[in-house]
Amino acid sequence: EEKKKRAEEEAERERKKAEGGEEEEEEDETLIFMKREGEKKKLEEEEDAKDKVLEGELDGIAEANKKRREERETEIRLKLSTIVEKIDTGDTDITDYDLEKLRKKIEEEKERRLEAIESEKRAQKRLEECEEALVEINKEIEAMVNDTAEKNAEMQDQKEKLSSLEAELKTLTEAAENVEAQVNDLQKEIKQLEDSKAHKLEQEEKGKEDEVSLAAQNTKKKEEIEKVKKAIGKYEKKLGAILQIQKDTEVLKTQSEKLNNNIQDSEASIPFMTSLIANEAVQRKAYYNKIQDMKGKIRVFCRCRPMNSTERSKPPEEAGNCVAFPDKFSLQVGDGTRPGGKRYTFDRTFNPDSSQDEVFEDTQLLVQSALDGYNVCIFAYGQTGSGKTYTMMGDGKSKNGITPRALETLFNTVEEGKGRFEYSVDMWMVELYNDNLRDLLVPEKEASGKKYEIKQVDGRTVVLGAKTVPIHNYDGAMKAIELGESHRKTAKTEMNDASSRSHLVMCFVIHGKDLTTKKETIGKLNLIDLAGSERAGKTKAEGERMKEAQSINLSLSALGAVISALSSGKPYVPYRQNKLTYLMMDSIGGTAKTLMFVMVSPSLYNRDETLNSLTYAQRAKKVTNSSKKSAVTSADALQKMLIKVTEKGKELGIDLEAEEEAEK
Numbered sequence: 001e002e003k004k005k006r007a008e009e010e011a012e013r014e015r016k017k018a019e020g021g022e023e024e025e026e027e028d029e030t031l032i033f034m035k036r037e038g039e040k041k042k043l044e045e046e047e048d049a050k051d052k053v054l055e056g057e058l059d060g061i062a063e064a065n066k067k068r069r070e071e072r073e074t075e076i077r078l079k080l081s082t083i084v085e086k087i088d089t090g091d092t093d094i095t096d097y098d099l100e101k102l103r104k105k106i107e108e109e110k111e112r113r114l115e116a117i118e119s120e121k122r123a124q125k126r127l128e129e130c131e132e133a134l135v136e137i138n139k140e141i142e143a144m145v146n147d148t149a150e151k152n153a154e155m156q157d158q159k160e161k162l163s164s165l166e167a168e169l170k171t172l173t174e175a176a177e178n179v180e181a182q183v184n185d186l187q188k189e190i191k192q193l194e195d196s197k198a199h200k201l202e203q204e205e206k207g208k209e210d211e212v213s214l215a216a217q218n219t220k221k222k223e224e225i226e227k228v229k230k231a232i233g234k235y236e237k238k239l240g241a242i243l244q245i246q247k248d249t250e251v252l253k254t255q256s257e258k259l260n261n262n263i264q265d266s267e268a269s270i271p272f273m274t275s276l277i278a279n280e281a282v283q284r285k286a287y288y289n290k291i292q293d294m295k296g297k298i299r300v301f302c303r304c305r306p307m308n309s310t311e312r313s314k315p316p317e318e319a320g321n322c323v324a325f326p327d328k329f330s331l332q333v334g335d336g337t338r339p340g341g342k343r344y345t346f347d348r349t350f351n352p353d354s355s356q357d358e359v360f361e362d363t364q365l366l367v368q369s370a371l372d373g374y375n376v377c378i379f380a381y382g383q384t385g386s387g388k389t390y391t392m393m394g395d396g397k398s399k400n401g402i403t404p405r406a407l408e409t410l411f412n413t414v415e416e417g418k419g420r421f422e423y424s425v426d427m428w429m430v431e432l433y434n435d436n437l438r439d440l441l442v443p444e445k446e447a448s449g450k451k452y453e454i455k456q457v458d459g460r461t462v463v464l465g466a467k468t469v470p471i472h473n474y475d476g477a478m479k480a481i482e483l484g485e486s487h488r489k490t491a492k493t494e495m496n497d498a499s500s501r502s503h504l505v506m507c508f509v510i511h512g513k514d515l516t517t518k519k520e521t522i523g524k525l526n527l528i529d530l531a532g533s534e535r536a537g538k539t540k541a542e543g544e545r546m547k548e549a550q551s552i553n554l555s556l557s558a559l560g561a562v563i564s565a566l567s568s569g570k571p572y573v574p575y576r577q578n579k580l581t582y583l584m585m586d587s588i589g590g591t592a593k594t595l596m597f598v599m600v601s602p603s604l605y606n607r608d609e610t611l612n613s614l615t616y617a618q619r620a621k622k623v624t625n626s627s628k629k630s631a632v633t634s635a636d637a638l639q640k641m642l643i644k645v646t647e648k649g650k651e652l653g654i655d656l657e658a659e660e661e662a663e664k
Contacts, residue, residue, distance in 0.1 A: 002046075002047070002050075002137070003137070003140070006043065006140075040141065040144065043141065044141060047134075047137055047138075047141075051134055054130055058123065058126070058127050058130075061123055062120065062123060065116055065119065065120055065123075068116075069113065069116050072109065072112070072113075076106075076109055164419050164420075165516075167419070168419070168420050168516055171420065217255075217259065224252070298588070298594045298595075298596060298620055298621060298623045298624070298625060299347045299348075299594070299595045299596070300346045300347055300595075300596045300598060300617050300618075300620055300621045301346060301347060301348045301349070301350065301359075301362070301363075301595065301596070301597050301598070302331060302344070302346045302348075302349045302350070302597075302598050302600065302614070302617065303349075303350040303354065303359065303387065303391060303597055303598075303599055303600075304323050304325075304331070304349075304350065304351055304352050304599075304600050304601070304602050305352060305386060305387035305390075305599065305600075305601060305602070306352040306353075306602070307321065307352070307601070307602050307603050308385075311601070311603035311605050311606070314603070314604075314605050317336075317604070318603070318604050318605040319603070319604065319605070320336040320603075320604045321336070321602050321603070321604070322334050322335065322336050322341070322602065322603070322604045322607045322610070323600065323602040323610065324340070324341070325349055325351045326343070327349075328348060328349055329345055329346065329347070329348065329349060330343055330344060330345045330346070330349060331343075331344055331346075331349050331614075332344075333607065333610060333611060333614065335604075335607070336604045336607075342611075344614045344617075344618060346598075346617065346621065347621075348362055352602060356391075356394060356399050356400065356401060356405075359391065359402065360402055360405045360406075363378065363402055363406070363595060364405070364406070364409050366378065366406075366593060366595060367406050367409045367410050367413070367525070368413065369523070369593050370410070370508070370510055370523040370524065370525040371410070371413055371414070371423070371510060371512060371523055372512075372521065372523065373512065373521030373522060373523045374523055374524075374592070374593050375459070375460060375523070375524045375526070375586055375587075375590070375591050375592035375593065376523070376524065376525050376526065376592060376593050376594075377526040377528065377584070377586075377587035377592040377593070377594045377595070378392075378402060378406070378525075378526070378527055378528070378594075378595045378597070379526070379527075379528035379529070379530060379584075379587070379594075379595075379596060379597070380392050380528070380529055380530060380596075380597040380599055381530050381556075381596060381597065381598050381599065381613065381616065381617070382532060382533075382597075382598055382599030382600060382613050383532050383533050383599075383600075383601070383606065383609040383610075383612075383613060384531070384532030384533065385532065385601070386532060386599035386600060386601055386609075386613070387599045388529055388530065388532060388597070388599050389401075389529055391597055391599060392527065392529045392597075393485075393529070402527070403481070403506065403527045404478060404481075406525065406527065407474055407477045407478070407508075408474050410425070410474075410508070410510075410525070411425075411473055411474045411477070412474075419515070420514070420515055420516065421512060421513065421514055421515060422512070422513040422515055423510060423511065423512050423513075424470065424510075424511045425470070425471045425472075425477075425508055425509070425510050425511075426468050426469065426470055426471065426508070426509045426511075427441075427468065427469055427470075427471050427477065427480055427506070427507065427508050427509075428441065428463060428466045428467065428468045428469075428507050429441050429466075429480065429481070429484040429504075429505070429506045429507070430452070430463055430466055430505050431487075431488055431489065431502040431503060431504050431505070432502055432503040432505070432555065432579055432580055432583065433489050433501065433502035433548075433551075434547065434548060434551045435551050435554075435555070435578070435579060437452040437454075437463065437466075437579065438487070438502075439452065439465070439466045439467055440483070440484035440485075440487045440488060440504075441466075441467045441469060441480065441483060441484055442467050443487075444487055447487075450465055451465060452464065452465040452466060453465060454579065454582050454583055456585060456586070459586055459590065459591035460524055460586050460591070461582075461583060461584070461585055461586045461587075461590075463583075468509075471508070477508075481506065484504075484506070488502060488504060489501040489502045489548075501531060501545075501548045501552070502531055503528070503529070503530050503531050503552075503555065503580055503583075504528065504529040504530075505526065505527075505528050505583060506526070506527045506528075507524065507525070507526050507527075508524070508525040508527075509522065509523075509524055510522070510523040510524070510525065524586075524592075526587055526592070528584070528587075530556070530580075531552040531556075532552070533552065533553055533556050533609070533612075533613075554578065555578045555579070555580040555581075556580075558574070558577045558578035558580060558581050559578070559580055559581055559584070559588070560616060560619070561574055561577065561581075562574060562575060562577075562581045562588055562589070563588065563616070563619050563620045563623060564619055566588065566589040566622075566623040567619045567620070567622035567623055573589060587625075588620075588623060588625075589623050589624075589625060590625055591625065592625055593625065594625055596617065596620050598613050598614065598616070598617035598620075599613070600613055600614065
């Protein structure tokens with residue numbers, strides 16, 4: 001009955017709620033919750049009171065039955081005792097009829113006791129049924145409480161979603177304002193370039209007019225001097241004429257001094273004009289680099305490490321410095337006997353004093369590209385001992401390299417985007433040792449018995465059979481890398497105490513989802529530390545080290561052949577010639593945004609290796625990748641901006657597309 005009553009009350013509340021309409025929606029949520037809680041508490045108190053009354057009644061029935069049973073047993077015992085005494089003393093006149101009647105009474109009493117026992121059992125069973133009903137009622141009350149809590153939680157979720165949408169709208173508005181501000185800044189820079197160019201043209205035109213005027217005056221004065229000389233020869237007897245000629249000569253001297261002063265002023269302004277031209281060239285190069293990045297060109301950075309103790313201890317003819325840095329986009333390699341030398345131009349150069357922070361500053365934007373759904377590849381090339389592993393990994397202490405900094409930036413960005421984006425990151429890590437692939441995330445015994453196959457899927461390189469592990473944060477990524485590094489092959493040579501004997505490839509696959517538009521992307525971040533090229537005469541490699549060096553040099557030669565074919569536009573590119581080139585197929589001439597670090601030594605002792613590495617990198621700089629995003633991007637907007645900048649450059653007389661030809 002109570003259950004039925006509660007159901008009717010709940011139906012009545014639902015009816016009133018439906019009739020109430022907008023009035024109930026406006027009621028304060030806190031008051032509704034308190035009202036419901038009060039009703040629940042009242043129902044619970046009523047149930048407890050009824051349970052207590054029922055338990056009291058059952059206890060009274062049981063107590064009355066027990067008392068009647070005990071009185072009846074006492075009465076029967078007294079009667080039986082009396083009969084037994086009379087029988088023992090012989091003082092009895094009990095007949096067989098009386099005995100039979102007594103037996104019947106005993107049987108009846110026995111039956112009554114059995115019935116009392118059965119009645120007690122039924123009462124106990126009834127009590128158990130009541131307890132079970134009470135448990136069911138409590139369960140229903142708990143279900144009602146849970147249902148109310150779920151409704152409150154659902155209302156809270158709706159509030160949070162509304163707040164998230166408002167925050168996202170605010171973020172999108174700010175992003176639109178930032179884009180507009182960037183466009184305005186670019187227009188201001190273009191206007192400044194136009195004004196600067198116009199000013200320089202005016203100065204150049206003015207300088208040319210002054211030179212023409214000076215030349216005309218000089219010619220005129222020379223003619224006047226000739227006339228004076230003729231006059232002196234003709235009228236040398238006339239003293240007055242001679243004095244006049246002397247005065248004219250003094251005047252000519254004064255004018256000549258003025259002309260010399262003007263010439264000296266012009267010469268003094270030459271360094272200032274040269275400085276302006278140099279600054280403008282640096283600005284043009286910066287814009288050119290941005291445009292080349294938009295076009296998909298492989299970007300090449302050059303880094304020169306400091307000279308080490310071994311190089312400083314060489315004889316004087318080998319211990320000198322052969323590398324100079326005229327600006328932050330080029331370097332010169334000389335022979336140590338005179339300043340200057342052959343000049344190489346790259347997208348950025350870093351001298352021996354450059355820090356790890358400076359190197360990563362121009363690199364970190366590529367991490368955002370990977371999150372946006374692009375293939376991104378960063379790799380280091382150079383002779384053994386040139387600082388590739390230091391640049392990619394760091395010293396394992398305070399001077400982190402590109403890899404840990406890139407991963408820290410990656411997971412910080414993922415954390416900041418929570419609520420608007422959803423990301424998952426998976427990782428695999430392999431090495432190419434003696435032309436054999438090895439999985440570095442499994443023990444060596446397990447890895448050596450497995451077969452691995454390189455495949456190209458949707459423009460991306462994958463290694464079938466390699467273990468893939470999910471990465472949830474920066475610490476997890478670094479632990480996985482430390483595990484892989486512990487399995488990598490290294491050895492000591494004459495050029496390096498811990499020389500890498502294999503090519504290392506770390507791949508992070510990033511699955512992203514925009515929670516607003518529901519669009520999904522798949523990006524890829526490849527971090528590659530190539531083994532260094534070697535000369536057996538310098539490294540003193542023998543036996544197993546010699547075999548490793550031959551395999552390394554062979555794979556790097558194959559990579560050079562691929563770069564040469566791509567840069568010269570050959571129809572066939574020999575990617576399958578070596579496992580290294582097949583593994584890097586999506587990074588060199590593929591679908592990736594690629595950044596190459598060429599590492600060099602400043603020492604004259606390593607000058608030949610430095611020249612080879614720089615020539616190698618110059619060829620790589622000519623390769624163009626077809627980098628594509630795995631989802632809809634703002635490529636149209638970037639293309640329009642590129643066209644606009646190119647047209648403005650042509651108006652100023654700056655042919656950005658011809659910069660690369662000029663560098664050659």
